[in-house]
Amino acid sequence: MIRSGADHSVFYRHSQPNLCIYLVVYVDDIVITGNDEDGITKLKQHPFQHFQTKDLARLKYFLGIDVAQSSSGIVISQRKYALDILEETGMIGCRPIDTPMNPNGKLLPGQGEPLSDPERYRRLARKLNYLTVTSPNISFPVSVVSPFITSPCDSNWDAIVRILRYIKPAPGKGLLFEDRGHEHIVGYTDADWAGSPSNKRSTFGYCVLVGGNLVSWKSKKQSVVARSSAEAEYRATL
Template identity: 70%
Template sequence: MVAMRHWPLHQLDIKNAFLHGDLEEDIYMEQPPGFVAQGEYGLVCKLRRSLYGLKQSPRAWFGKFSHIVQLFGLKRSEADHSVFYCQSSPGKCVYLIVYVDDIVITGNDATKIVQLKEHLFSHFQTKDLGYLKYFLGIEVAQSGDGVVISQRKYALDILEETGMQNCRPVDSPMDPNLKLMADQSDIYPDPERYRRLVGKLIYLTITRPDIFFAVGVVSQFMQSPHVDHWNAVMRILRYIKRAPGQGLLYEDKGNMQVSGYCDADWAGCPIDRKSTSGYCVFIGGNLISWKSKKQTVVARSSAEAEYRSMALVTCELMWIKQLLQELKFCEVARMKLFCDNQAALHIASNPVFHERTKHIEIDCHFIREKLLSKEITTEFINSNDQPADILTKSLRGTRIQFICSKLGAYDLYAPA
C-alpha cells in the first residue's frame, strides 16, 4: 500500500504546445490567401510542423509530448492515456497527468520530480507554477490533513453572469414535486442562453455531486427549452448561492478499500418512463467517481432497474481496479458493491434464469462473472443510508445535507 498523505501536487504549463508537435505523417493544406506562389495556383503546402486549428494538431502534440515523457522513463497508462507514471525505486513513484498543455505532477520522490521538470524545461517552453492551486477552473487547497477541491470562483462567475449573486438561496436544487415535461409552458425566447448556462453547470458537477441529478434533468431539454425549464435552472443557481464554495475533501482515513454504491429510480422520467441510474465510488472512504444517467431501455420492474445500475457501477469498479493496479498505487482487495434492492442482489447471486430476467441476461452474466471470480462482493444497504440516492431523484434539504456529509462535501469558505 502506498501512502500519499504528504505528496505535494506541482503544476506546469507549456506555452505554444501545438507549435512544438512534430507531425507523425505528411499533412497538406491549401496555400493561404496572399501567399500563393506566382503561377502555382491549385497547389498545396506540405506542413513541417502542426498548426493551431487543424484537427490533427492535438494528436500530433500529444504524440510529441508522450515521446518526450517516455524518454525520461515514464510509462503511459493503458487505463487512462493522459496519465504517465514510473516507479523510480521500491516505494518511490512519480505520477504525471496532462490535459492539453497543462500538467500536474505528484509523487513521493522529490529528486525524481525535480529531474522530470528539468527534462521538460529542456524540450518545451515550460513555466513552473509551483504547488497546485488552480487547475482547469478547479481550486485546490493542500495541507498536511488533506486536499480540498472546489469551484468557488467558477460558481460565483456563473451567478454574476446571470445576475443571481444577490438571489435568495434555497436548500435543494430541484423541487421534489416538480416533473418537467417537454411542452408544458411557453417556449423560452433565448435557447442559446439556456444551453450556455446548462453547459457551465455541467462542468460545475466536477466538484458538486449534489447538483448532478438536477443538471442532468434540465440538460434533457437543450433542443427546445421552455420557461419552466429555465425556472428549474434558476432554482439550481439559487441552491448554488447557498454554498458557492462547497467542494470535496480528501483525507487519509487509514484504509484503501474500494467500494461502490448504486441506486435507481424506477420509471422516474414522466416523458418516456425510463429509469435513472446513479452510482458513486469511494477509495479509502473518499469519493472519486460518480454518475447519474438515464437508462437506455424501459425497465419492467424496479429490480431490473437496480440491476442495470449494478452493471453500470461494476464497469466503473473494474476500470478503477485496472488503473490502481497498473499505477501500483495500492493493493486492490475484494471490492464491495452496495445496493438497497434485495431482489437485484438475489438475481446477482442466483445462477438460474427465468422469464423475468432472461431479457437482461448479458448484465446478469457480467455481474455474476465478477462475483464468481471474487473480484466484487455484494452487500445490502438500507435505503436511508444509500449515498447514491442523491444521484437518482430530487430530495429535501435535510436529506441532501445528510448525504453530502457521507460524500465528503466540504466548504472551505464557510464561516467557522
C-alpha cells in the first residue's frame, strides 16, 4: 500500500486492469474500499493474522458519519451527530427556520454584550465546523461565525443559534454518491468583493464534482484585501 500525500491516514494500491484498493486508518478503526474484491479479501486476512481484529462487514457508521448503502448509491450524513448537538444546546425542540443566516445581517467584532461563557460558543462552532463534512449548505454561515471564537458576543450567539434552527427540521440531510455513467471532474468557484464589514476582505467558495457527485467544497475569507472584483475572482481560482 502507498501512503497518500494529501492525507497520511489514507493508503491506496492500484493494479491492472483498473483495480484499486483504498484503506483509511483512524486510531483503531479501519475502513477498506475499492473494486478489487480479491485484493480486499487478502488484505483483510493480514491484520487478522497479526492482531485481534473484527470484521464489521459493510460500513454503517464512522467518526460520527452515518453511511447507508444500496444498489442506487451511497448516502452519507451526520444525523446522530446533528441531533446530539441540538440536544446538548437545548435546541431539540426549537422552532425551525428556512435559512441558516440573515442575508442582510453583518457581524462585527464587539457587536453586543460579551458572552458570559465564551467556551460554549467555541465548542459549538467547532462541532458545526465538523458537521460541514456532510453539510455543504452550512459551510458559508459556519465560516462567518467561526472568526469570533476568541471573544464572542450575544449577536454572534444569535447567529450560531440560527444555524441550529436551520438544521432542526432535517438533521439527516446529507450527500448522495451514485454512478452516473461518467467520470468527469468539474469545479466551480466564486467570490464576493470586500464583503467583510470588519476588514474588507473578500470571501471565496468552491466545489468540485467527480462523476456528478460532490466530493470537495470550501468557503473561506481571502488572506489579503482584493483591490477589485476581478482580483477577488482571480484569487478564488488559485
